[in-house]
Amino acid sequence: MRSKRKPLRLFPGCALCVILDKELLKNDKDVISAARQALGGGADMIQLRDKSSRSCAMIKTAKALKSVCREYKALFIVNDRIDVAAACDADGVHIGQGDLDLNAARQILGYGKAVGVSVTTIRQARRAKSRGADYLGAGPVFTTPIKSGRPARGISLLEKIKPLNIPFLAIGGIDTKNVARLTGRGIHSIAVIRAVCLAHDKARAAGILKKALIGT
Numbered sequence: 001m002r003s004k005r006k007p008l009r010l011f012p013g014c015a016l017c018v019i020l021d022k023e024l025l026k027n028d029k030d031v032i033s034a035a036r037q038a039l040g041g042g043a044d045m046i047q048l049r050d051k052s053s054r055s056c057a058m059i060k061t062a063k064a065l066k067s068v069c070r071e072y073k074a075l076f077i078v079n080d081r082i083d084v085a086a087a088c089d090a091d092g093v094h095i096g097q098g099d100l101d102l103n104a105a106r107q108i109l110g111y112g113k114a115v116g117v118s119v120t121t122i123r124q125a126r127r128a129k130s131r132g133a134d135y136l137g138a139g140p141v142f143t144t145p146i147k148s149g150r151p152a153r154g155i156s157l158l159e160k161i162k163p164l165n166i167p168f169l170a171i172g173g174i175d176t177k178n179v180a181r182l183t184g185r186g187i188h189s190i191a192v193i194r195a196v197c198l199a200h201d202k203a204r205a206a207g208i209l210k211k212a213l214i215g216t
Helices: 028-041 055-071 082-087 102-109 122-130 154-164 179-183 202-214
Strands: 016-021 045-049 075-079 092-095 114-119 135-138 168-171 190-192
Touching (some): 016 202, 028 045, 055 082, 082 092, 082 102, 102 114, 135 154, 154 179, 179 202
Parallel strands (some): 075 092, 114 135, 135 168, 168 190
């Protein structure tokens, strides 16, 4: 039986989550390299996003990423794939509205792991909190090709979520050019994909974002 310890405390302290998208990074070697660069630049959390790999290959990559994250004392989360999260003993899993039920994810991973939920509306945010989510991924804040077809929710969604008193990561189209629009409204925790994955110098991109978020 898995431990029923309290869920992992992700916040405060998690300003920058870098989501490594296998489709953008092409291969496992690039994914691991990108993780090291992002963490070297100041990322607090790494999330693996892989929509196509088979379980055995993804678990191998996930274990390598977890090891890298431990070197930097950072958190490691797996997107969607709860089987992979369990197999590599990740710090948690992040699920979308159409993925495995939050309660089922908790039963599989146990209470010592984090379960994050993607939300695009305040109603979804309230429901995720009531069902025991540890944190939310809220957005898309700005337009992004990663979520093509989904309208930008703007900073107004984040303002509505604030009073719920649940940790959240703003996500969607955030980069070094617009992050100040969030920090100017008191939002200092974000998740990014393209802003780091597609950057020529990933460590520098992560560093700029982290500096903006923590105000140094």
